[in-house]
Amino acid sequence: MTILQSLEGAQLGKLLRNGMSLDDYRNGILARSAETGHYNGIKTLEFKERDPIGYERIFSKVRAGLVNSREVAKKIAASPIVEQEGELCFTLYNVAGDCVATSTGIIIHVGTMGAAIKYMIQNNWELNPGINDGDMFTNNDCQTGNVHPCDIATIVPIFFEGHLVAWVGGVTHVIDTGAVGPGSMSNGQIQRFGDGLQITCRKTGVNDTPLRDWLHESQRNVRTVKYWILDEKTRIAGTHMIREMVQETIADEGIEAWEQFSLEVIEDGRRGLVSRIKAMTIPGTIKTVAFVDVPYTHPDVNVPSPFAKIDTIMHAPCEITVKPDATWRLDFEGCSRWGWHTYNANPTAFTSGIWVMMTQSLVPTERINDGARYATQFRLPKGTWTNPDDRRTAHADAWHFLVSSWSSLWRAISRSYFGRGYLEEVNSGNSNPCNWLQGGGINQDGEIHAVNSFETAACGTGACAMKDGLNNAAAIWNPEGDMGDIEIWELAEPLLYLGRTQKTNSGGYGKYRGGLGFETLRMVWGSHDWTMFFMGNGYMNSDWGLMGGYPAATGYRFEAHNTGLLDRIKEGKSIPLGEDLNPDDREWEKHLGPDAEVKRDKQCITTEAIFENGDLYLNYLRGGPGFGDPLDRTHAKIQEDLNENYVLPEFAKKIYGVVYTQDNEGVYTVDSEKTSARQAEIKEERKARSVPVREWMETERAKILDLDASPQVQQMFASSFALSEPFLNEFKTFWDLPADWDLKESSLGIPMFGSDVTMDISEMPDCKPVIMTEE
Amino acid sequence: MSTYTKKQVHDLVEGTLDWDSVHKMLSMPKDKERYSLYMEVLQDKATYDHKIILALGPHLNLVEKTDGGDIVAMCDCGHDFGDYKNNWKLGANIYVRDTAEKMDEVYPRLMAPDTTWQVYREYSCPSCGSMLDIEAPTPWYPVMHDFQPDLKTFFEWLELPAPAKI
Numbered sequence: 001m002t003i004l005q006s007l008e009g010a011q012l013g014k015l016l017r018n019g020m021s022l023d024d025y026r027n028g029i030l031a032r033s034a035e036t037g038h039y040n041g042i043k044t045l046e047f048k049e050r051d052p053i054g055y056e057r058i059f060s061k062v063r064a065g066l067v068n069s070r071e072v073a074k075k076i077a078a079s080p081i082v083e084q085e086g087e088l089c090f091t092l093y094n095v096a097g098d099c100v101a102t103s104t105g106i107i108i109h110v111g112t113m114g115a116a117i118k119y120m121i122q123n124n125w126e127l128n129p130g131i132n133d134g135d136m137f138t139n140n141d142c143q144t145g146n147v148h149p150c151d152i153a154t155i156v157p158i159f160f161e162g163h164l165v166a167w168v169g170g171v172t173h174v175i176d177t178g179a180v181g182p183g184s185m186s187n188g189q190i191q192r193f194g195d196g197l198q199i200t201c202r203k204t205g206v207n208d209t210p211l212r213d214w215l216h217e218s219q220r221n222v223r224t225v226k227y228w229i230l231d232e233k234t235r236i237a238g239t240h241m242i243r244e245m246v247q248e249t250i251a252d253e254g255i256e257a258w259e260q261f262s263l264e265v266i267e268d269g270r271r272g273l274v275s276r277i278k279a280m281t282i283p284g285t286i287k288t289v290a291f292v293d294v295p296y297t298h299p300d301v302n303v304p305s306p307f308a309k310i311d312t313i314m315h316a317p318c319e320i321t322v323k324p325d326a327t328w329r330l331d332f333e334g335c336s337r338w339g340w341h342t343y344n345a346n347p348t349a350f351t352s353g354i355w356v357m358m359t360q361s362l363v364p365t366e367r368i369n370d371g372a373r374y375a376t377q378f379r380l381p382k383g384t385w386t387n388p389d390d391r392r393t394a395h396a397d398a399w400h401f402l403v404s405s406w407s408s409l410w411r412a413i414s415r416s417y418f419g420r421g422y423l424e425e426v427n428s429g430n431s432n433p434c435n436w437l438q439g440g441g442i443n444q445d446g447e448i449h450a451v452n453s454f455e456t457a458a459c460g461t462g463a464c465a466m467k468d469g470l471n472n473a474a475a476i477w478n479p480e481g482d483m484g485d486i487e488i489w490e491l492a493e494p495l496l497y498l499g500r501t502q503k504t505n506s507g508g509y510g511k512y513r514g515g516l517g518f519e520t521l522r523m524v525w526g527s528h529d530w531t532m533f534f535m536g537n538g539y540m541n542s543d544w545g546l547m548g549g550y551p552a553a554t555g556y557r558f559e560a561h562n563t564g565l566l567d568r569i570k571e572g573k574s575i576p577l578g579e580d581l582n583p584d585d586r587e588w589e590k591h592l593g594p595d596a597e598v599k600r601d602k603q604c605i606t607t608e609a610i611f612e613n614g615d616l617y618l619n620y621l622r623g624g625p626g627f628g629d630p631l632d633r634t635h636a637k638i639q640e641d642l643n644e645n646y647v648l649p650e651f652a653k654k655i656y657g658v659v660y661t662q663d664n665e666g667v668y669t670v671d672s673e674k675t676s677a678r679q680a681e682i683k684e685e686r687k688a689r690s691v692p693v694r695e696w697m698e699t700e701r702a703k704i705l706d707l708d709a710s711p712q713v714q715q716m717f718a719s720s721f722a723l724s725e726p727f728l729n730e731f732k733t734f735w736d737l738p739a740d741w742d743l744k745e746s747s748l749g750i751p752m753f754g755s756d757v758t759m760d761i762s763e764m765p766d767c768k769p770v771i772m773t774e775e
Numbered sequence: 776m777s778t779y780t781k782k783q784v785h786d787l788v789e790g791t792l793d794w795d796s797v798h799k800m801l802s803m804p805k806d807k808e809r810y811s812l813y814m815e816v817l818q819d820k821a822t823y824d825h826k827i828i829l830a831l832g833p834h835l836n837l838v839e840k841t842d843g844g845d846i847v848a849m850c851d852c853g854h855d856f857g858d859y860k861n862n863w864k865l866g867a868n869i870y871v872r873d874t875a876e877k878m879d880e881v882y883p884r885l886m887a888p889d890t891t892w893q894v895y896r897e898y899s900c901p902s903c904g905s906m907l908d909i910e911a912p913t914p915w916y917p918v919m920h921d922f923q924p925d926l927k928t929f930f931e932w933l934e935l936p937a938p939a940k941i
């Protein structure tokens with residue numbers, strides 16, 4: 001069948017067994033869910049109660065099929081992001097686009113691919129381009145629910161005896177989408193127009209065959225063609241395996257059973273979240289907040305538009321209300337505006353991502369599906385970075401803001417776990433998983449190439465309330481993260497490893513310390529016309545500590561050019577190896593040639609800089625925050641920290657008050673008695689240097705009245721005030737400011753493009769965006 | 776559903792619980808009676824007689840006072856931060872790290888925030904000097920009121936009698 005034939009044959013109401021159009025059918029589900037508080041109005045789990053074994057049999061087949069398909073399909077990919085790091089995920093949806101079950105992996109895409117299916121339903125893809133057995137649709141549009149353009153989704157409708165019975169989606173994180181900056185999470189561009197290839201639910205295959213125009217067009221729009229092709233084959237193979245599995249399951253169990261299951265399982269998921277909330281949390285209100293830096297005035301940030309050259313701060317306050325009926329509401333009133341950078345998010349990315357985190361604590365179950373969303377109310381005010389009101393926004397590194405804001409949610413919900421005694425679930429927050437090593441040019445094989453290291457998948461985790469965080473272990477967006485093998489990265493990148501080691505002093509201090517990050521020192525080798533850049537937090541950290549623990553260390557940048565290293569290697573002289581123990585000591589510089597140009601500073605976001613062979617790049621992956629007063633840390637643990645290089649001795653003395661001896665071999669022994677005495681002194685010093693909070697508030701209030709703060713701090717507040725009168729009023733009430741006090745962006749003397757006039761995607765002709773949150 | 780002994784909950788609080796038990800706690804459905812065992816363990820450690828009803832941190836609890844039944848936030852040392860509905864931080868002491876020199880005491884300069892972007896606000900007990908919380912916001916940021924529990928509903932969920940003055 002050709003596309004034209006399928007279009008002529010298309011007719012509303014032919015797809016479903018019940019004769020309804022997809023849109024009418026989905027609207028019915030939404031109405032019944034809103035009316036009853038139960039998914040699709042399902043008040044009793046009739047199938048599960050009548051035939052629990054049959055119900056579980058379908059669930060097990062589906063879940064096992066999803067997980068198995070992911071494992072098999074993964075082997076097809078060549079990209080280390082997919083093959084090593086497991087940045088892929090397969091999800092099964094009912095005909096309305098609500099998730100029934102998902103595989104392991106980057107499960108944020110439960111929501112993003114669901115949003116794409118809903119977009120196709122709502123915008124009448126049923127008539128044009130038509131939905132047929134054997135079709136493939138591709139989506140990576142950030143205004144159709146995707147997180148960032150590099151997550152490419154292949155969506156396949158599943159038919160049984162001529163009718164649509166389900167959808168399956170597969171997503172991989174590709175290395176490059178042809179954005180202005182090479183790499184998948186780049187930041188040279190500041191608008192959608194430059195953020196890489198964007199595909200809006202396009203029909204890219206018929207009769208199980210990718211269309212030739214799609215193949216030609218997509219491949220020439222990205223840098224890393226080989227990886228792109230194999231990633232697509234991975235997604236197609238996985239979705240087709242799952243389609244077959246679902247069709248076999250339906251043949252075995254009957255179509256009626258499948259239809260009932262595919263609805264009931266979502267209500268089951270909704271109830272699952274409610275029961276976990278009731279079992280683990282404390283009703284009431286938890287307030288939290290997160291920030292991260294966007295330092296764009298620095299000369300090493302080169303962007304095409306002058307209005308983007310400003311320093312700003314992401315602001316993400318959140319009020320979590322756990323209600324008496326054990327549903328919950330997350331309200332992000334007060335967030336700062338979207339901006340001219342690639343860190344904007346959209347509501348689906350924001351809310352779906354939260355499930356990635358919650359599956360690691362609140363719902364650690366294979367039964368995560370769209371039911372959890374139906375038990376949750378999200379409010380993401382329009383115009384904020386969580387829900388931009390302008391169709392020009394860029395999203396390539398939405399994660400810079402997302403992970404930063406989620407860290408505070410983890411901290412917040414941990415207060416609940418701690419209060420009830422579930423100390424094992426407490427997490428002080430996650431590290432900001434960065435730096436993102438990226439760049440491109442001609443690689444060691446003479447091919448056009450881009451790199452995007454996923455060593456970030458193994459950052460430090462936050463401290464727990466009964467143990468330290470894990471060192472170089474995980475990332476919030478992929479609970480099964482892995483740092484990847486050096487040998488594989490060296491094949492994928494023209495960058496040799498001069499060292500890879502745990503990052504001393506990167507975890508936040510506390511009774512339990514945050515997990516350490518790690519650092520790798522890379523030397524450019526075998527490249528031509530090569531650039532690289534940095535992407536992470538530097539002037540700020542986005543985590544805090546919890547209940548007396550310290551935030552993790554912030555990032556810093558180290559790059560070195562004209563190093564003389566290639567000569568030094570030939571001459572057998574020393575070269576920088578191993579770790580940058582205390583970055584303030586500048587040890588590595590002692591092993592470089594006399595003309596080396598070193599950049600060692602807090603500017604952790606840069607755009608493409610030229611790197612010659614022999615140049616150096618430090619990839620510093622961050623640590624996690626700490627828990628509890630550091631003075632409560634056991635002396636044995638402090639001794640271990642010293643001997644394992646987890647902490648610099650200077651800071652062990654200052655923070656933990658440790659007194660130690662060191663033997664000839666450098667082994668530390670803590671003097672417990674003297675340490676206890678010193679710790680008692682520190683408590684007295686704390687009392688002596690601190691002031692009552694109300695006294696300090698008077699001095700801080702005076703600073704506000706004097707407008708005594710940096711431009712970026714003032715911009716952050718002004719942008720939140722402009723979008724949120726409640727936040728402005730709360731601020732004024734707290735600081736007891738005059739009734740007419742205000743702070744306007746227009747008073748700051750910096751360009752504020754986008755603060756007054758915007759144009760939303762909903763204003764596009766014939767476009768009905770999918771809205772699943774309160775605005 | 777798994778159940779645990781008071782000894783196991785005690786060891787959990789002390790950070791000495793064996794990994795097998797911790798793993799079981801993580802992987803099995805939650806034990807509803809944990810709350811009561813936890814409160815007993817905390818009460819045994821307390822230097823005061825007021826009844827602990829909720830833990831806000833390793834050194835900070837909500838207690839129902841023996842004299843009159845008011846519910847207040849209280850430090851391990853007995854320092855009374857007042858009514859539980861108010862933000863205990865407003866009664867704490869604070870030390871703000873708002874210069875590079877003050878940050879030098881906690882991190883190497885390249886690993887510390889730039890204080891024109893972010894400061895550390897260390898809240899400690901005025902009586903005993905315990906570190907109760909550290910905030911890391913921008914300058915000017917209002918003090919966070921972290922947690923306002925709905926105690927009435929909480930005790931309904933627990934199916935336990937609620938303190939009178941909630």
Ligand SMILES: [Zn+2]
Nearest residue numbers: 850852900903
């Ligand atoms: Zn105290």
